[in-house]
Amino acid sequence: MTSGPDNIEQQSPEQTPSSEAAPSPLVAALQREHPEWVGEVIVAFGETTIVVPRENIVDACLFLKTSPETRFDFLSDICGVDRGVEEEPRFEVNYHLFSTTKYHRVRLKVVLNEEDTHVPSVTGIWRTANWHERETFDLFGVIFDGHPDLRRILLPDDWQGHALRKDFPLRGYEPYSLK
Amino acid sequence: MGLENVIAEALPEVLTTRLDSLINWARKSSLWPATFGLACCAIEMMNATSSRNDLARFGSEVFRASPRQADVMIVSGRVSRKMAPVLRRIYDQMPEPKWVISMGACATSGGVFDNYAIVQGVDKIVPVDVYIPGCPPRPEMLIHAVMMLQDKVSKESVRDRRDIPEEEAREAVVPGTLPITDGSTAQQDTLPESRPYTIASRHERRRST
Amino acid sequence: MSSTTIPPQFEIVDRPLDTQMTLSMGPQHPSTHGVLRLELVLDGEMVVKATPDIGYLHTGMEKLFEYKKYQQGIVITDRMDYLNPLGNNLAYVMAGEKLLGLEIPERAQTIRVLMCELQRIASHLVWLGTHALDIGAMTVFFYCFREREKILNLIEAASGGRLTPSYFRIGGLMMDLPAGFENRCKQFLDYFPSALDEFHKLLSGNKIFQRRTQGIGRISAEDAIDWGLSGPCLRGSGINLDIRRANPYSGYEKYDFEVPTEPDGDVWARYMVRMREMKESHNISTQALSRLQPGPIKADAPKVVLPDREAMKSHMDALIHHFLIVAEGFDVPAGEVYHPIEASKGELGVYMRSDGGPKPNRVHFRGPSFVNLSALPVMSEGEMVADIVAIIGSLDIVLGEIDR
DSSP, rough: OOOOOHHHHTSOOOEEEEOSSSSSSHHHHHHHHGGGGOOOEETTEEEEEEOOOGGGHHHOOOOOOOTTTTOEEEEEEEEEEEEEEEOOSSSSEEEEEEEETTTEEEEEEEOOOOOOOEOOTTTTTTTTTTHHHHHHHHHHOOOOETTTTTOSSSOTTTSSSSSOOOOSSSTSSSSOOOO | HHHHHHHHSOOOSSOOOOHHHHHHHHHHTTOEEEOOOOSSSHHHHHHHHHHSGGGGGGTTOOOOGGGGSSSSEEEEOBBBBBTTHHHHHHHHHSSSSSSSEEEEHHHHTTOOOSSSTBBGGGTTSOOOOOOEOOOOOOOHHHHHHHHHHHHHTTOGGGGGGGOOOHHHHSSSSTTTOOOOOOOOTTTOOHHHHHHOOOOOOHHHHHHHO | OOOOOGGGGOOOOTEEEEEEEEEOOOOOOOTTSSSSOOOOOETTTEEEEEEEEOOOOOHHHHHHHHOHHHHHHHHHHTTTTTTTTHHHHHHHHHHHHHHHTTTOOOHHHHHHHHHHHHHHHHHHHHHHHHHHHTTOOOOHHHHHHHHHHHHHHEEEEEESOSSOOOOEEETTEESSTTTHHHHHHHHHHHHHHHHHHHIIIIITTTTHHHHHHTSSSOOOOHHHHTTTTTHHHHHHOOOOOOHHHSOOOOGGGGSSSOOOOOOOOOHHHHHHHHHHHHHHHHHHHHHHHHTOOOOEEEEEOHHHOOOOOHHHHOHHHHHHHHHHHHTTOOOOOEEEEEEEEESSSSSEEEEEOOOOOSOOOOHHHHOOOHHHHHTHHHHHTTTHHHHHHHHHHHTTTOOOHHHH
């Protein structure tokens, strides 16, 4: 009565977390110019993920935006993830980049520990990051240094806690009452 | 021959009726809703006012944007915690007589969303007269609810409705509130205030006293 | 007034010596298309600054996804962008299929394209009705909803729900199309161009409508990309970008359609882009309808996809699979995907992350309206208050998608 994985593993593409050679041309330019910014490259499910150390995220984003090979001028999404209360590092911030001219996509990932959840903000590179970072701050508590206006966006302004963390209960702490 | 001529010839010059019947007939035939569309149910409410299912036939001719000019508030959609004080404020701004229809599962009881962000039922905030289930309810169900509200209005008495100051309205136990169920069975005693809110017809009221 | 506590964002800031006034275009407003609050700083009739304040419909859907199995999550996606529920379903379902590595059969892909394009027409009809209603043309509202009823009848015939169909499943469709659907769909598609002509006659040549929309709410192409606009808002500024062409999915590369763009970047340009998009959607639907061939509608993965009812009633292994899938869910391999689709509002992306169990670890929806609304301050500086209503209408926002 084991569930699924036998059937499905044969169909899914290879997952090769490789850090030696960059199999994808998206990462080639970054690896060539600034290999110290590339932590790990994961190619899985047809997507490329680059793990970038926290201090270099702004430089890496700027490079990827301006480099003529990659031209990632469109920031699709910034998504925070809470891996779990016991995990170390606990939080992740994923940046999904897209190129409007070359139509390719890449994901940059920054991993954070629970004690130190500060990340430099990329609002200077793409102004759309403003609201995405506010949402990640609101739901996870990740603080973006250099953000012009970091305050809660979805939850009420006087809300205590960060709702999408795994230790925040689904139903909240108390039912709503008018008083 | 016009209708007025027919009436003038068939009926006597003076009609007698109860004051309640006349006032209730006027009130129920012109229930003007306040626009309080929040989410998906709002789209079904818009469908109910459009030409296929026409809510204006039943007196809800216009949806007033200002609550000061509205009679009934159709809460359609999920009420989040940030929106709840706004909802109460709009309700308080409506002048008496006012009614509330809670449209959809989310307004009635939280619906699919049993979590931190949604108020589990708008009757925790305002007194509700008609509940409509469904996610989203069909426009025909909204029309049926308006008709049920009209039945309810026709059974009221003018003496029931007075202007209540705002603090008193908030402090009083909200009629129609379901008891808070957080899994504990301790508070299951039936206080008179926690019974569902019904308006007895004049017959029943006379009989009880 | 009484002594009730006013929430802090509604405090009236009274500075009598200022020429500027702060006005809260509050969450309950007939023209904000939902519970959106705008803080307008006004200098007379002119808007100096417009700041959106969202969160009045925050539903915590992303947290709910983590507590529900993958199938159960499809129901929640309907309520997100409630004008385009099939698009939400499709994005979620395709992200799951990407993680599982499933091959979707041809008929399922064609039906998905057909339903998504019909849904796109329905969503644009609501946009047109409410946008025109805000600008003052009330007749268009009733006409649009009348056409929309026909599409809702079709969607209800296929899936059972008008506004919340949940028609797609991970691995295919919920059920096959009912008998007679193709004839009814063809009837609607034959009739629809005349309705579109009627809308053009009512609005496009109307001087008042043109004066109220041309030159209002301009945004340049570079600003549009910088602010992350997508969909008709981006194409209205001249950028030819459509996810159906850039990263094709579900067989879109086989269809022959144009991507309409307009160079100006104002409200009128976005209006014309959406009108032309309705025509293109009609085009794609007609092609999809003509391509329908009989075939399977679910992928061949017995541990993920529910079996047929007849097979379930007669074969033991189908019964066991059915029970396991419904009761325990299926395990999805660990990993993360980001799958974008072209919804009616723009780029709807789903980030799905699994750690090997039957429930996802994180599901995040990149709502196009969320990003489109963030560009409102840029579009509305220097416009009049009455134009703000037109600009919001042209952005085509849905608060369910913004607040999730």
